[in-house]
Amino acid sequence: MTTPSNSVRAYAAIAVSVASIALLQNLVIPVIPLIESDLGVGADAASWTMTAWLIAAAVATPLLGRVGDLRGRRATMLAVLGVVMAGNLVAALAPDLGVLILGRVLQGAGGAAFPLAFALLREVMPPARLTGAIGSVSALVGIGGAAGSVLAGPLSAAIGWRGLFEVALSVTAVGALLTIAWIPRSSLRAPGRLNVLSAALLSGWLVALLLPLASGARWGWASPVTIGMFAAAAVLLAAWVVTELRSAVPLVDIRMLAHRSIWPVNAAGLLIGVAVFGFWGYLPLFLEVPADTGWALGLTAQTAGLVLVPLLAGMSLAGFATGAISRLMSLRTQLMLGSAVIGAAVLAAVLFHSAVWQLAVAGGFFGLGVGASYAAMASIIVESVPARSVGVATGVNANLRSIGSAIGSALMTAIVFGSLDAQSRPFERGYDVAWITIAVLALVAAAVVAAVPAVRRAPSEAADPVETAADEEPVLADAA
Secondary structure (H helix, E strand, C coil): CCCHHHHHHHHHHHHHHHHHHHCCCCCCHHHHHHHHHHHCCCHHHHCHHHHHHHHHHHHHHHHHHHHHHHHCHHHHHHHHHHHHHHHHHHHHHCCCHHHHHHHHHHHHHHHHHHHHHHHHHHHHCCHHHHHHHHHHHHHHHHHHHHHHHHHHHHHHHHHHHHHHHHHHHHHHHHHHHHHHHHCCCCCCCCCCCCCHHHHHHHHHHHHHHHHHHHHHHHHCCCCHHHHHHHHHHHHHHHHHHHHHHHCCCCCCCHHHHCCCCCHHHHHHHHHHHHHHHHHHCCHHHHHHCCHHHCCCCCCCHHHHHHCCHHHHHHHHHHHHCHHHHCCCCCHHHHHHHHHHHHHHHHHHHHHCCCCHHHHHHHHHHHHHHHHHHHHHHHHHHHHHCCHHHHHHHHHHHHHHHHHHHHHHHHHHHHHHCCCECCCCCECHHHHHHHHHHHHHHHHHHHHHHHHCCCCCCCHHHHCCHHHCCCCCCCCCCCCC
16 A cells, blocks of 8 residues: 555656656757757758657557556556667767657657556555646646756757757656656556557557648648648548457557547647647747847747746646645536636737737746646546556547647648748738637637536445456546
8 A cells, every 4th residue: 555655755756757758848949950050951851850759759658558557557667768768868979860860759759658657646646636646747747848948948058959868868867766766566457468450550540640740831731742641641540440449459448538528638638739839839939030020029049938937837836736726626627717728828919919028928827728727637537537548548638639739830830831021931910810720729628628518426436446456347437
């Protein structure tokens, strides 16, 4: 049995591990110009350092989440941390772009740490503290991604872009050591085996979807390659769904995901993913548009990064307060309100962006909405599925947010950079239209969650979910 002191130590190990990997999500974005110069490559080629992480994480997240359910989350987490450390070392020593991309692929396997972390929290945390723990770790996922963008510029100026990966390697190593020392072994396992055909089909449609989403702007949205890959993604997705429905040992239980406790959360995750990256990922670019356009603020890259600090503070506040807030309102209500706040904050940025403080305030409220939404989504999934399915279920939700991020990036690129002035700079109207679009999507996410009735818990569902036996039938309960 886990004692309070042991659960605190286990939480600390999980938090450090998650933070070390979350930093890697956007770490290369501010230093892509340095990579271009140092390795002698163009911007298009250097952008593959970001695309490689995204695709590797998308494939690894559900697959390794399922492996963790089958073979043990602690052991799988250690394996993931080991692969990420190897990726950091490869990236730090990379002599050319090809090796650097290999390092980023290995780092991308770290995306699986997020669902594994939520599953481990369900194993080690007392039920009364589970929601708060999930909320704070969810906040760390978002905070780490944003912090990577903020810190990469100043750190690279001091230690070079390769030094960023050395720092990440050190933090990941600490996370691995703490995992070994402080997270207890568990005998909790899901029955069955890894469905290899389903894994191959899942990997195939994810790659076929994300690759053109990430590269379509460069290839051309109407090019045969782009259209062909989208078509292949649709075919492979259909084949994967049929395979899963017919399988006695599915990789992902489609019927479970279709339950009304789960599908609205996943739909919201996809839409929120679009909105989050569409605003957060492009706000620094908006701030850095030269002032001589007549409408822009013309900040430097480092100053623009500082404008994200209120966003980080908002995410931290909402994420770490989830446990306390859940005593006053349901997780579904938190998700609904968080999505609505995201939409309102983005609309505020459209209406008021003539001064830096206006965007900083909008960013702060945006962070509150993101922190509340991320924390509520993860908690609802963890509390609504049987213990043996937590890894893969949270992995699917994380993947949908990643797919949403890729869609958000493609949408922003198409709208904002689809029309440029004589100096190849975007117009103010492009940002307005793009941000209004993603604000509407965030509000739709809130509406979806609000429109689907909650499922009441049956008395038999009140048992501690961590004690679910390996042969127990799935139990789905809404975390309302």
